Amino acid sequence: MTPGEQRLLLDTVVVPLHELPRxxxxVCELRRSTDGQLAxxxxxxxxDLVACCGRAQPWMAVRTDRVAELADATGADLVVPGLELPPELRHGDRQ
Incomplete structure (x- = not known):
């Protein structure tokens, strides 16, 4: 990874998608929290995404300063860093 790529990654997060965009x-993959909120x-x-969502999880990078805007646009009630999916819901990790 080049120094430029490293700097870019410091200002971004990775967001799971339902499928690769066309x-x-x-379409962001949202989840329900235990209290029913959309996350x-x-x-x-x-x-981190692969460890929590599976090796075949589609994703996109989002600038950290745009995450709140993305949450609003998707209808999410909250942003949850590092949400770990149960193994049976992970993409590409099903037995």
Whole structure:
């Protein structure tokens, strides 16, 4: 990874998607919290996303200063860093 790529990653988070975007339209994968709120999961790195969501999880990078705007646009009630999915819900990790 180059120094420029490292600097870019410091200002971004990784957001899981339902599928890879087509026609410039991405659909974020939201989850319900235990109290019923709609949560937008975010991860510091792709490695964190893979560990929590599975190796085949589609994703996109989002600037950290745009996360609140994304949460509003998706209808999320809260942003949850590092949300770990149960193994049976992970993409590409199903037995």
């Amino acid at each position: 026609d410039d339209e991405a 937008l999961p975010v991860y510091d790195t792709v490695e």
